[in-house]
């Protein structure tokens with residue numbers, strides 16, 4: 001087993017954002033993670049990537065307990081992640097952004113540069129190699145984040161809504177990119193609100209609601225699960241009644 | 247661009263022989279010294295983006311130890327230089343480890359507080375001359391005292407140190423270290439996610455920065471032969487390094503040098519016009535520069551130049567395209 005996250009919880013003050021979440025991932029899988037807004041998906045990613053420590057639970061990656069390890073250690077061990085709100089290095093060029101990632105495995109400048117250029121080509125950013133990151137729109141930034149983390153040569157990639165905000169054509173391109181990444185032997189966990197993406201990419205889906213796992217299984221089965229429908233529809237009813245602020 | 251570099255390099259090498267008066271040569275040495283200090287600050291504040299307002303602490307340690315070695319042990323002042331660097335590194339570790347947990351303004355404020363504390367302690371400590379300060383050898387006993395009447399030897403000593411520092415910085419900025427510093431400045435959280443050990447790389451930047459700031463302080467007291475708490479540890483020292491670096495362009499290789507070339511002569515002129523009271527004017531000039539930079543040109547003059555030349559070449563391209571069409 002590549003990743004085993006058991007009974008992972010996280011609270012912010014008295015608010016429980018994540019309650020006993022479980023996720024096991026086998027090497028070579030693409031797992032989808034869905035759930036309504038505020039379900040705790042990003043919080044779960046932050047825990048698995050070492051960005052914030054879980055309040056309780058245990059996370060094991062390739063046989064190593066990483067529950068309390070730093071984010072940098074996670075990257076070293078081979079867990080890569082993108083951010084839901086892109087966090088590219090704005091003043092730096094696309095190449096330099098990706099080189100920061102590449103320096104993790106290639107300590108010499110020339111090697112890091114060559115590795116970064118490979119990744120830039122692979123992710124279709126070649127025409128923009130020297131452009132500053134801040135010249136990109138949100139879709140470009142999301143692609144750059146993928147390139148940057150790929151340069152760290154992860155075994156497990158956590159994609160947090162990397163396809164949000166794309167046009168239908170861009171979505172098809174991004175799906176193809178995720179497939180190519182997977183074909184390179186990278187295991188992927190993907191959070192996505194666009195059902196089409198989850199249904200085409202994921203072999204297995206996990207549904208979060210209010211911090212807990214409420215369903216898991218094959219995508220087609222999960223979307224017909226009454227508990228899942230209720231989690232989504234319940235939210236919609238609540239919103240229609242105006243109980244939720246926007 | 248290469249020609250421009252050669253011309254500027256030659257100008258720096260020949261400058262003392264191009265001017266007739268010692269006053270100009272001394273101003274030249276002052277410029278180089280300020281450039282060393284600002285370039286040292288630039289490693290931490292510019293490249294790694296940790297705005298220290300307490301670098302006077304390292305400058306002061308560097309300035310005091312040579313004169314302490316002389317006045318307490320009769321050693322040539324240079325003997326105190328390595329010890330000053332070691333003590334500065336020690337301070338850097340003690341100060342850096344807790345303050346690096348702070349972010350943005352909080353880090354800056356903590357560095358001010360520590361530096362001011364050191365200044366107050368020094369000003370009340372008789373062993374280091376308390377408020378009066380320390381003197382160097384009045385006349386050179388041997389050449390080792392490095393006490394010259396002419397500013398020209400200092401000019402070349404400073405030029406050599408600055409060249410070494412810039413060469414090292416150039417090498418680092420292209421290496422893994424330099425990329426990690428810029429990543430930390432741009433965002434610690436994404437940097438961590440890419441495997442950057444943020445605390446460690448900040449500390450490397452601080453250590454290098456502190457060592458060279460200490461060296462700048464030592465060079466200062468070797469040349470001036472006198473130091474007191476205000477000129478060694480005063481907050482104006484820290485502010486000067488920041489302003490010079492920011493004016494030229496923080497986080498660029500030659501920004502601090504450009505800033506020093508512009509600001510130090512200006513300061514010298516205002517000081518000579520308004521006598522000893524010039525320091526009040528210095529505050530006003532510094533304040534003015536901060537306001538203008540913060541409002542209009544956060545990237546400093548080198549950034550302005552870069553954008554202007556980009557705009558110019560783009561304009562030329564469109565003109566050529568129009569002609570071709």
Ligand SMILES: Nc1ncnc2c1ncn2[C@@H]1O[C@H](COP(=O)(O)OP(=O)(O)OP(=O)(O)O)[C@@H](O)[C@H]1O
Pocket residue numbers: 012017035036037038039040041042043044084
């Ligand atoms: N640092 C934080 N401090 C306080 N509350 C937080 C913090 N981070 C997340 N939360 C809260 O935890 C809950 C889960 O947030 P999270 O971002 O994990 O949801 P999500 O499933 O990713 O939602 P979305 O689909 O909108 O991205 C939300 O109610 C959010 O407000």
Ligand SMILES: [Mg+2]
Pocket residue numbers: 041042043084160
């Ligand atoms: Mg989220």
